[in-house]
Structure formats: structure tokens, C-alpha cells
Amino acid sequence: MHATRQVAPSMGACQTCGLRHRAVCAALNDTELDDLQRISHRKSFEAGTTVALEGEPMDYFANILNGVVKMTKTLADGRQQIVGLLFPTDFLGRAFVTEAPYRAEAATDLELCAFPHSSFEQLLHKYPQLEHRLLESTLSELDTAREWMLLLGRKTAEEKVASFLHLLTKRADLSAPCNANQDGPLRFPLPLTRTDMAxxxxxxxxxxxxxxxxxxxxxxxxLVDSRTIEVAALEDLEDISGG
Amino acid sequence: MHATRQVAPSMGACQTCGLRHRAVCAALNDTELDDLQRISHRKSFEAGTTVALEGEPMDYFANILNGVVKMTKTLADGRQQIVGLLFPTDFLGRAFVTEAPYRAEAATDLELCAFPHSSFEQLLHKYPQLEHRLLESTLSELDTAREWMLLLGRKTAEEKVASFLHLLTKRADLSAPCNANQDGPLRFPLPLTRTDMAxxxxxxxxxxxxxxxxxxxxxxxxLVDSRTIEVAALEDLEDISGG
DNA sequence: ACTGAACCTTGATCTTGGTCAAATGCCGTG
DNA sequence: CACGGCATTTGACCAAGATCAAGGTTCAGT
Incomplete structure (x- = not known):
């Protein structure tokens, strides 16, 4: 249903990959990249599939090529909270521990560029600039998480929903085919069900x-249909979302 | 009022500092530590003082020696959310950018072991294991932030307050003098006002x-007094806080 | 001791968002 | 086409927590 863009690399062709300069790979030069290419392989998941279970071992890292991953935490009685979304170019997996800290699920159909856990950690050791890049991306994940804490703790329901839609307008080009560069109102599919949004x-x-x-x-x-949004007034959306 | 423990190092004595093996310094051996010691200096703030303003340059990094720092984000109309607390041994400051990403304020009287921004970044470059340590501490901050997202999004008021008190029982030994190791009920001062807790x-x-x-x-x-808690039933507190 | 300011607690009332219930729309399958 | 399942919408009602409004405590300064 999603996943039709041609940014994905053909196997063994990191150099020409659309993510080459946007994902963690950007930390490496072309020569170094060969090392990464050697250990990389594709992986796909269907929407709704579980990618990693909280506390269970996850034996690889991955770049998101296509699709959206949701990371969720759950209370004993079943109440759930999505604590992070990963879009294309984002990095999935937690360095230095084998157990996944949260449950990761494919929110949409998903394509990953995966690296076996131990091989990738060897590369992290070999190339400090790769670890540096990972630190920078972790710091920006932290900023995103804290932005969301402000939303969860202090925004009204209307502001929350507007904020989410506004977030998508900023990442829509990444998460799905859309007409961001064309004229007319911005149109894109929602990567989440109403339950996930909640x-x-x-x-x-x-x-x-x-x-x-x-x-x-x-x-x-x-709404074009219940899963396709058209933003008529981006300014207003931004205003309502409250900073 | 706070800050009477003797864990703090005397100036120029990193080797014997109580944080030697608990803060970022733990990444360095005794020889390497000299480099850090050479650039370190003490700093104190009174409770309520602003340590860094959101978006403004912050020219140093610091270990928290004593006291608690709150990091807050604010909406245009004044609604506030604390997005993180820093306790002794925690690291204050954001690598690779000069502007602070959030407002940082001394929640209690505060003592820091500070390092000038550029000198510290040079050390990060010189000692990859220091940057590695920073990555690990950033990852654990991220876990903490996401744990809090679950609380903010899904817990009831009672669970929230119980969770906060429970958090303090785990970090009370760090944040303030307390009788954690003695018999009898656990007693400790609250590092936050009711407004801050809210x-x-x-x-x-x-x-x-x-x-x-x-x-x-x-x-x-x-309550011994309005700012001193005594936990009579730690088990119950944990149950109420909801995992 | 008196005063004012901060901080905290308590009560009465209101509102936002949750709960419960039902209807609608949208496929995919027999 | 009819049926069943799932996602979404809508309505009626409810309750958790916010708001508004007093009071009480503590403490520094006079």
C-alpha cells in the first residue's frame, strides 16, 4: 500500500543509496562505506508486524528505508503509550545492549537496511566518527522525546492532534509519497491508525x-478518505498546535 | 539547606572525588583524568537560579556534584513542563551545540564541577571512550524520558505522584542526605516545590x-513537614505507581 | 510580636476528555 | 450480492482533574 518510492538502494549499492548522506552512513567516506555495505542486508515487515519485543534480544541494527516504526511501552493493565516514531533515514536499534528497550512495531509496511549486531558494533569501534554520528542522532531523538513530553503533559486534545498532523507535514516527504513539492494543498496518507494516534x-x-x-x-x-489528510491551512494548523 | 554531604572533591583532586567512578570521569584512567582535572572548576548556584536559558549559549559542561537541576520547556502562553531532572553524578550540557536546548534551573542549591565548552570538546575528540560514555549516558537519559512519556500520557494523578515519590526513593541517596541505609522508614527531603512537581x-x-x-x-x-517525606510502605508505593 | 510573601492545603464548582453504546463505511471473502 | 470484521465516527453521559476561591503555615524582615 505504501512504499513505492525509489530511494531504496539496490543490494550492495550503498554509494547510490538515497539515504547515503542522510542516515548514519553519512558519517563514513566511500571507502569506509564498503565495510558497512559488506554486512548490510535488506529486511521487510508487513504493517502490524512486531519488529522487536521489549526486553527480548534484537540481533541487528537498521536504517529505515521506507515506512514508519512505532516504539511502544505498556503498563501492566494494558494501557499503552507510543514513545517514539521512526521515519525513513532514522536508525533503529540500541547500541551496547542486546535487549530492545521498547517494543517496536511496523506501523506501515516497512523496509529496512539491517546490520548484524556484533559486526556493526565492531564498525562502531573501528570508526569513532560512526559512534559520533550515533551520539548526535541519539541527542536529537532526546530532543524529540522532550518536545513530546511537553505535548503530553501540557497540550489540549486539539493542540495534540494539530501537533501530530503538523509533525507529519514536516516528515511527510520522508514517510510517504506526497505532493509536498507541488502546488495546491499538502496531501499525505496517515501512517497511523486512530488507535495508534491515540x-x-x-x-x-x-x-x-x-x-x-x-x-x-x-x-x-x-479528509480525502479516513487515512488521507489534506492540509488546507498550514499556518492555522501550526497556530493551533501551539508552538 | 541542602548540600552537606562530603562527596564533593576538593579542588584539583579528581582522584579522590566521590564521583570518580560514577560520573563521566569514570571513562578515563587516572592519567587521562589529569587532563580533565586541569580544565575543571567549581560552580555553585542558589535554589531558584537559572543555569541556562533555552536557545542561549552555554559555555561549559558540568557534572552535578550536589543538588538537583530541572530542565523545562514552556509554551507561548506560559504553560510549563519539566522535561528532565538531573541528580548528582548526572551530566549537564549538550555536546556539539553551543545553545542550550532547554532552560535549566537549580531546583535546590547546587554545586557543579564545570568544564569550559571548547576544552571539553577537545577532550571528547582526544578520548573516544569519553564520547562513548557520553553516548551511553544520553541513551539512558532517553530511556528515562520515554518512561516519563508513558507516565504523562497514560498514568492517573495518583499513579503520577506515587511514581515521582518512588523515583526519589531510588535517587534519594544521590539527591540529598537521607537515611537510606539505616533502619526504619525511608525519609528524605523533596527537592521540588509543589509547583515543580506539578x-x-x-x-x-x-x-x-x-x-x-x-x-x-x-x-x-x-509528611515530617511539607517538604520532607517519610515512606512507610515502599511496596505499596511501588504498587500504586503502576510498574 | 507584627507584616507580607511564598508555599501549601482544602473546598466548591466546572470542563475537558473518557466511557459506553450505537451507527456508518469499507473492504475482502464466500 | 450478502456477510463478517475492522476502523472510524457520532451521541449521550460521566468522572478525573482543572479552575476558582479561601485559609493555613512558615519564615524573613522590621
Missing amino acids: DYLGLTIETVSRQITRLKKQGVIS | DYLGLTIETVSRQITRLKKQGVIS
Whole structure:
């Protein structure tokens, strides 16, 4: 359903990969990249599939080539919270521990460029600039997480939903085919179900649905179908999302 | 008021510092540590003082020797959220950028072991194991932030307050003098005002106050005074906090 | 001891978002 | 086409926590 863009590398062709200068690989020069290429392999998951279980070993790292990964935490009674989304170019996997710290699930159909755990850690050791890059990407993940803490703790339901849609407008070019560069209103598919959106925003599906209806009535967005958004007034969306 | 423990190093004595093997310094051996010692200096702040402003340059990094730092984000209309607390042994400052990403404020009286920005970055370059340590500490900050996202998005007011108190029982030995190793109920001072607790938990001060009263009535905790907690039933506190 | 400011607690009331329930729409399959 | 399952929407009602409004405590400064 998703995943039709041609940014993905053909096997063994890191040099020409669309992510070459945007994912962790950017830390390496062409020669060094060969080392990475040698250990890389493709992996795909269907939407809804579990990629890693909390506390269970995960034997590889990966760049997201295509699709969206959700990382979730769960309370004993089943309440769930999505604690992070990974988009194309993002790095999946936790260095220096074998157990995954959260459950990772394919929110959409997914393509990964994967590296076996131990081989990749050897490369981290061999190339400090790779580890440096990982530190920088971890720091920016931390910023994102804290931005979301502000949303979860202090924003209203309307601001939350608007913030999420606004986030997607910024990452839509990455997460799905879209008309970002064309004229007319910005249109893109939602990578998450209403349930997932609720779990990401700390709301219920009913509230998410009502707030979407509300934004629709205000003329800020419209729905092509229930999973395809068209942003009519990006400025307004940004205003409503509250900074 | 706080800050009476003797873990702090005397100036120029990293080797005998109580944090030697617990803070970032642990990444370096005794010889390498001299390099760090040479650039280190003490800094103190009074409770309530601003340590760094969001978006403003911060010209040093620091280990927390004593006290607690709160990092906050604010919406345009003044709504606030504390997005992280730093306790003794934690590392303050963001590598590779000069601007602080959040406002940092001394929640209690504070003592820091500070390193000038550029000198420290030179050491990061010289000693990859120091950068490695920084990556590990950033990853654990990320875990903490995501744990808090679950709390903010999905826990009830009672669970939130219990979780915070439970967190303190785990870090009380770090944040303040306490009787953790003695017999009897665990007693420690709260490093935050009710307002700060509310900003950390995504609640109002009234709700925080009511939930504390509630826990008191249940016999889980008692208040020596409004800023000193005694945990009567640690098990119960853990249960209520919801895993 | 008196005063004012901060901080904390408590009560009464209101509102936002949750809960419960039902209806609608959208496939994919027999 | 009819059926069943799933995602989404909508409505009616409810409750957790926010808001508004007093009071109480503590403490520094006079």
C-alpha cells in the first residue's frame, strides 16, 4: 500500500543509496562505506508486524528505508503509550545492549537496511566518527522525546492532534509519497491508525476522531478518505498546535 | 539547606572525588583524568537560579556534584513542563551545540564541577571512550524520558505522584542526605516545590497536593513537614505507581 | 510580636476528555 | 450480492482533574 518510492538502494549499492548522506552512513567516506555495505542486508515487515519485543534480544541494527516504526511501552493493565516514531533515514536499534528497550512495531509496511549486531558494533569501534554520528542522532531523538513530553503533559486534545498532523507535514516527504513539492494543498496518507494516534498523543480514539472532525469543520484540513489528510491551512494548523 | 554531604572533591583532586567512578570521569584512567582535572572548576548556584536559558549559549559542561537541576520547556502562553531532572553524578550540557536546548534551573542549591565548552570538546575528540560514555549516558537519559512519556500520557494523578515519590526513593541517596541505609522508614527531603512537581507530572499544584494527602491517608507515606517525606510502605508505593 | 510573601492545603464548582453504546463505511471473502 | 470484521465516527453521559476561591503555615524582615 505504501512504499513505492525509489530511494531504496539496490543490494550492495550503498554509494547510490538515497539515504547515503542522510542516515548514519553519512558519517563514513566511500571507502569506509564498503565495510558497512559488506554486512548490510535488506529486511521487510508487513504493517502490524512486531519488529522487536521489549526486553527480548534484537540481533541487528537498521536504517529505515521506507515506512514508519512505532516504539511502544505498556503498563501492566494494558494501557499503552507510543514513545517514539521512526521515519525513513532514522536508525533503529540500541547500541551496547542486546535487549530492545521498547517494543517496536511496523506501523506501515516497512523496509529496512539491517546490520548484524556484533559486526556493526565492531564498525562502531573501528570508526569513532560512526559512534559520533550515533551520539548526535541519539541527542536529537532526546530532543524529540522532550518536545513530546511537553505535548503530553501540557497540550489540549486539539493542540495534540494539530501537533501530530503538523509533525507529519514536516516528515511527510520522508514517510510517504506526497505532493509536498507541488502546488495546491499538502496531501499525505496517515501512517497511523486512530488507535495508534491515540496511543501517541495520550488520548482515546474517540477524542482523536472528534478533534479531527473539529479541524475539518474549521476548514484547516480535509479528509480525502479516513487515512488521507489534506492540509488546507498550514499556518492555522501550526497556530493551533501551539508552538 | 541542602548540600552537606562530603562527596564533593576538593579542588584539583579528581582522584579522590566521590564521583570518580560514577560520573563521566569514570571513562578515563587516572592519567587521562589529569587532563580533565586541569580544565575543571567549581560552580555553585542558589535554589531558584537559572543555569541556562533555552536557545542561549552555554559555555561549559558540568557534572552535578550536589543538588538537583530541572530542565523545562514552556509554551507561548506560559504553560510549563519539566522535561528532565538531573541528580548528582548526572551530566549537564549538550555536546556539539553551543545553545542550550532547554532552560535549566537549580531546583535546590547546587554545586557543579564545570568544564569550559571548547576544552571539553577537545577532550571528547582526544578520548573516544569519553564520547562513548557520553553516548551511553544520553541513551539512558532517553530511556528515562520515554518512561516519563508513558507516565504523562497514560498514568492517573495518583499513579503520577506515587511514581515521582518512588523515583526519589531510588535517587534519594544521590539527591540529598537521607537515611537510606539505616533502619526504619525511608525519609528524605523533596527537592521540588509543589509547583515543580506539578510541572514535572503534567498536573496542577492542587491535584498534587490532594494526591499527597490521599497517600498520607492511606498510610503509604507521611509528611515530617511539607517538604520532607517519610515512606512507610515502599511496596505499596511501588504498587500504586503502576510498574 | 507584627507584616507580607511564598508555599501549601482544602473546598466548591466546572470542563475537558473518557466511557459506553450505537451507527456508518469499507473492504475482502464466500 | 450478502456477510463478517475492522476502523472510524457520532451521541449521550460521566468522572478525573482543572479552575476558582479561601485559609493555613512558615519564615524573613522590621
